Amino acid sequence: MIKLHQVSKNFSQFQAIKSVSLVINKGEIHGIIGASGAGKSTLLRLMNLLESPDDGEVEVNDQKLTSLSSIDLRQARKSIGMIFQHFNLVANKTVFENVAVSLELANYPKKERRNRVMECLQFVGLETFMEKYPSQLSGGEKQRVAIARALANNPQVLLCDEPTSSLDPNTTAEILGVLENVNKSLGVTIVIVSHEMEVIKSICNRVTVMTDGEIYEEVSIEPKGIQDIDDSPKRFVEQLTKDGEMHHA
Ligand SMILES: Nc1ncnc2c1ncn2[C@@H]1O[C@H](COP(=O)(O)OP(=O)(O)O)[C@@H](O)[C@H]1O
Numbered sequence: 473m474i475k476l477h478q479v480s481k482n483f484s485q486f487q488a489i490k491s492v493s494l495v496i497n498k499g500e501i502h503g504i505i506g507a508s509g510a511g512k513s514t515l516l517r518l519m520n521l522l523e524s525p526d527d528g529e530v531e532v533n534d535q536k537l538t539s540l541s542s543i544d545l546r547q548a549r550k551s552i553g554m555i556f557q558h559f560n561l562v563a564n565k566t567v568f569e570n571v572a573v574s575l576e577l578a579n580y581p582k583k584e585r586r587n588r589v590m591e592c593l594q595f596v597g598l599e600t601f602m603e604k605y606p607s608q609l610s611g612g613e614k615q616r617v618a619i620a621r622a623l624a625n626n627p628q629v630l631l632c633d634e635p636t637s638s639l640d641p642n643t644t645a646e647i648l649g650v651l652e653n654v655n656k657s658l659g660v661t662i663v664i665v666s667h668e669m670e671v672i673k674s675i676c677n678r679v680t681v682m683t684d685g686e687i688y689e690e691v692s693i694e695p696k697g698i699q700d701i702d703d704s705p706k707r708f709v710e711q712l713t714k715d716g717e718m719h720h721a
């Protein structure tokens with residue numbers, strides 16, 4: 473579903489991503505974990521070309537994004553939703569309007585917009601909140617609106633950058649439940665960036681561990697616990713599991 477092939481990204485002289493190759497399968501909930509500054513957000517933003525790579529190729533849904541014209545890229549991006557730590561809702565628009573905007577931008581048929589917005593708000597359990605403004609919502613509610621907005625154009629992939637890092641533990645569990653539902657009932661492939669192992673462990677099938685712009689290791693998480701995909705050392709992930717958070721990398 474998502475393929476990065478030897479992708480690099482520099483900010484001036486600084487190499488934020490160093491020739492990373494990664495495959496994320498259709499239907500997966502894939503975690504990316506690592507300390508602050510490891511390059512997690514940059515890697516995620518390379519997956520929809522919010523950051524364009526200096527080198528390498530990005531393929532999503534069998535389309536090589538790095539070879540597309542800007543018009544085709546805009547089209548391809550409709551199938552990639554994204555949510556953020558700070559929700560990024562438009563403050564002076566209602567819940568309804570926040571979701572509707574993404575349909576307008578995608579030229580979704582006008583007559584069908586209202587129904588589609590309501591469908592998405594129902595999916596996240598917020599249909600009765602449609603007239604409210606973001607400032608009237610809790611953090612968890614704001615993230616639900618952001619999820620509804622990201623789902624509006626029926627994406628195949630949902631990219632999540634620290635989606636629960638501003639939320640308390642109960643709300644975190646709630647939002648992870650919504651994301652699990654997005655994956656299971658809509659079949660959306662999900663990528664979650666987080667610095668919290670608990671979050672990753674509770675929802676992901678596979679985890680990529682990043683340090684200093686590189687992949688340190690990849691592990692699969694099975695119901696019976698963390699398993700190595702290959703024979704790479706397990707110590708790092710065991711450490712993470714104990715701490716529940718990334719402190720050292
Ligand atoms: N737009 C930018 N300009 C300059 N440096 C950046 C930019 N974005 C990220 N970086 C740097 O790249 C590195 C990785 O950043 P980021 O991907 O945000 O890490 P993470 O999400 O793992 O905390 C950091 O050192 C950060 O300072």
Ligand SMILES: [Mg+2]
Pocket residue numbers: 512513514
């Ligand atoms: Mg980040």
